[in-house]
Amino acid sequence: MKESTVAAADARPSPAHEGSALEVLRIFARLGCTSFGGPIAHLGYFRAEFVERRQWLSDRAYADLVGLCQFLPGPASSKLGFSLGMLRAGYAGGIAAWIGFTLPSAVLLFLFAYGAGALSQSVAGQGLLHGLKLVAVAIVAQAVSGMARTLCPDRSRASIAVAAAAIALLAPTSLGQITAIVTGAVLGLKFCRSGSEAVPEPLRFPLGRRSGAVCFLLFAVLLAASFWPFGDTTYGLFNAFYRSGALVFGGGHVVLPLLNEAVVKPGWVTSEAFLAGYGAAQAVPGPLFTFGAYLGAAMSAPGGGVAGATIALIAIFLPGMLLQMAALPFWNSFRGKPAAQAAMRGINAAVVGILAAALYTPVWTSAVLRPGDFALALAGFVLLTVWKLQPFLVVLIMAAGGVALAFAT
Numbered sequence: 001m002k003e004s005t006v007a008a009a010d011a012r013p014s015p016a017h018e019g020s021a022l023e024v025l026r027i028f029a030r031l032g033c034t035s036f037g038g039p040i041a042h043l044g045y046f047r048a049e050f051v052e053r054r055q056w057l058s059d060r061a062y063a064d065l066v067g068l069c070q071f072l073p074g075p076a077s078s079k080l081g082f083s084l085g086m087l088r089a090g091y092a093g094g095i096a097a098w099i100g101f102t103l104p105s106a107v108l109l110f111l112f113a114y115g116a117g118a119l120s121q122s123v124a125g126q127g128l129l130h131g132l133k134l135v136a137v138a139i140v141a142q143a144v145s146g147m148a149r150t151l152c153p154d155r156s157r158a159s160i161a162v163a164a165a166a167i168a169l170l171a172p173t174s175l176g177q178i179t180a181i182v183t184g185a186v187l188g189l190k191f192c193r194s195g196s197e198a199v200p201e202p203l204r205f206p207l208g209r210r211s212g213a214v215c216f217l218l219f220a221v222l223l224a225a226s227f228w229p230f231g232d233t234t235y236g237l238f239n240a241f242y243r244s245g246a247l248v249f250g251g252g253h254v255v256l257p258l259l260n261e262a263v264v265k266p267g268w269v270t271s272e273a274f275l276a277g278y279g280a281a282q283a284v285p286g287p288l289f290t291f292g293a294y295l296g297a298a299m300s301a302p303g304g305g306v307a308g309a310t311i312a313l314i315a316i317f318l319p320g321m322l323l324q325m326a327a328l329p330f331w332n333s334f335r336g337k338p339a340a341q342a343a344m345r346g347i348n349a350a351v352v353g354i355l356a357a358a359l360y361t362p363v364w365t366s367a368v369l370r371p372g373d374f375a376l377a378l379a380g381f382v383l384l385t386v387w388k389l390q391p392f393l394v395v396l397i398m399a400a401g402g403v404a405l406a407f408a409t
Helices: 002-010 021-034 039-053 059-071 076-113 123-151 155-170 174-191 209-226 234-246 252-264 271-281 288-298 305-335 338-367 371-385 391-408
Strands: none
Touching: 021 039, 021 076, 021 391, 039 059, 039 076, 039 123, 039 338, 039 391, 059 076, 059 123, 059 174, 059 305, 059 338, 076 271, 076 288, 076 305, 123 155, 123 338, 123 371, 123 391, 155 174, 155 338, 174 338, 209 234, 209 305, 234 252, 234 288, 234 305, 252 271, 252 288, 271 288, 288 305, 305 338, 371 391
């Protein structure tokens, strides 16, 4: 009885479009300016903002959405943000969330394409960028700690999380993440058929099943058309980026070989410019897929400038969003089935394991290089978990700390 009461308390009702698109835009624009560290870190930022601080949904419902976003092709954190925006304010909220989270890094990379990339060449700039990497350590550690308490409360799910972490560490690719999620689902069906947990709260999205089917059909038609040779035309530009976004699971760095094939091979962007833009994409907040804005702006043909950046940016994100909208109308009925609930318990535990693996690599291994780095990351973790500071304040504090460390060493 006690476990059921706890589960029911955790199952907060979804907001059912209680907010406005302007509210969503404001929140996600701030996240777009401060969410450093890549897609896994973004999951931590989103959890701190929407589960802990604003309580738009429960930890369990959040993990369900994370599992869906990581299982479908496209950039996981952007699809998650889009879904949260729709959950809060309907279609307009989803679009507002995507614009707010995407535009800051897209503008920065667009400017970099025109030569505004000298920040990392100074000591202060290098310290600032390193401090921002350490923010990701604190954010992801907070997310792992909080989600583990909620989603891995027993031996079975804790063990599934460990198994998923091992898979993700031994196979550090999007295929490894999908394998970990599938493994979590299979083990959940076998070991997590407990009846003590409440049925998950419904997530009310403004999408019917017919709309979902239309979105899937549009996704498939555009994907099929993207293989048709249009040459050095605007259609060719759109198709190249749409195809790249449609064939990537988990997003992030996995898209790079596809983009290289799409823009370097036909001679639209030089290999040197491609690598320079990729380096810049590591230094900006928000989703790595905004690398498309840099490539669209930097290419001489068929795009270039604002038009090329805009087409590339929309095309690379569009397939993931269409698939997400295709799946969401069927999500509540799937989550409500007893077998599906058992599978989702295993998947949620696997998500915790994947997040824990990412905390080690690439987040920890790329940021914590000396004792001072560990001390600053630990301070950030305490500011988040004990002092309960908002993440964007911790970002500012740790960026300043990174600059101070750079000059001290």
